[in-house]
Amino acid sequence: MTMRADASCQFLVVVNDPVAPSGSIGEAIISNGDTYDVIMPNEEYASFAPLSYPGMPEQPGDYAGLIILGGPMSANEDAVYPYLKPLMELVRRFHEGERPVLGVCLGAQIIARVIGGDVTAMGRLESGFVELTRTAEGGEDPIFSVLGKSFTVFENHFEAISLPVGATNLVTGGACAVQAFRYGEKTYGLQFHMEVTVDIVREWMRHFGATLYVAEPRLLDTLESDFTRYQENQKAIAHTIISEWRKLVK
Numbered sequence: 002m003t004m005r006a007d008a009s010c011q012f013l014v015v016v017n018d019p020v021a022p023s024g025s026i027g028e029a030i031i032s033n034g035d036t037y038d039v040i041m042p043n044e045e046y047a048s049f050a051p052l053s054y055p056g057m058p059e060q061p062g063d064y065a066g067l068i069i070l071g072g073p074m075s076a077n078e079d080a081v082y083p084y085l086k087p088l089m090e091l092v093r094r095f096h097e098g099e100r101p102v103l104g105v106c107l108g109a110q111i112i113a114r115v116i117g118g119d120v121t122a123m124g125r126l127e128s129g130f131v132e133l134t135r136t137a138e139g140g141e142d143p144i145f146s147v148l149g150k151s152f153t154v155f156e157n158h159f160e161a162i163s164l165p166v167g168a169t170n171l172v173t174g175g176a177c178a179v180q181a182f183r184y185g186e187k188t189y190g191l192q193f194h195m196e197v198t199v200d201i202v203r204e205w206m207r208h209f210g211a212t213l214y215v216a217e218p219r220l221l222d223t224l225e226s227d228f229t230r231y232q233e234n235q236k237a238i239a240h241t242i243i244s245e246w247r248k249l250v251k
Contacts, residue, residue, distance in 0.1 A: 011063065014069075016040070017108075018043060025197075027196075029243035042084035057091060061095050068103045088111060096187070103191070113165055118162055119162070125159075127158055135152075152238055154194065165182070165184065170182055172193075
């Protein structure tokens with residue numbers, strides 16, 4: 002498929018759990034004049050076939066790119082979530098077809114597994130707003146060079162990525178050496194949640210609060226004030242990253 006970067010594009014967004022929607026990422030796609038379909042494999046729902054779930058697509062089809070969001074499951078739980086294997090194969094097909102791929106948190110970890118990286122338990126939860134630092138390589142990256150040398154974004158994960166062979170580490174900081182990476186020219190993994198709003202995190206607390214609060218009390222203690230302080234800037238970061246990533250469409 003050949004598509005001009007200035008033409009309207011349609012993307013496929015994988016929502017691994019209903020409590021982890023596209024948020025600011027979806028808003029950014031729409032604000033760029035593009036559209037997106039949603040597939041929720043764990044719920045057996047697809048926006049392009051809402052009455053009869055067709056399963057995970059085997060090929061990229063006409064989609065200009067693929068975005069995989071987060072979720073409470075582990076990228077290593079193939080036996081519990083059988084859809085992970087066909088999803089990983091779809092990532093491989095988008096990458097090999099030179100179509101942009103973007104993974105967020107769990108999505109980044111799924112990409113890491115596809116390209117030979119490891120996803121391992123951290124022994125702690127990293128959650129809340131964290132200041133991250135762009136690496137020297139990140140300063141030369143077509144997406145992250147547009148951002149400042151440091152920026153603050155929301156984190157929420159118990160597992161971390163080891164940098165796959167051949168991948169480039171773009172962002173570091175907080176509890177993880179690898180907070181964002183690029184593989185090839187168009188496949189990106191982000192450990193952080195640039196897409197979340199305060200309402201999304203409130204839903205996380207409603208569903209998983211007992212676990213999350215014990216591990217990170219500030220999720221309740223300073224949730225409102227932290228979002229008041231950082232939300233607008235994080236939203237701008239999400240829009241910038243999506244806009245720059247979209248330019249990779251050919």
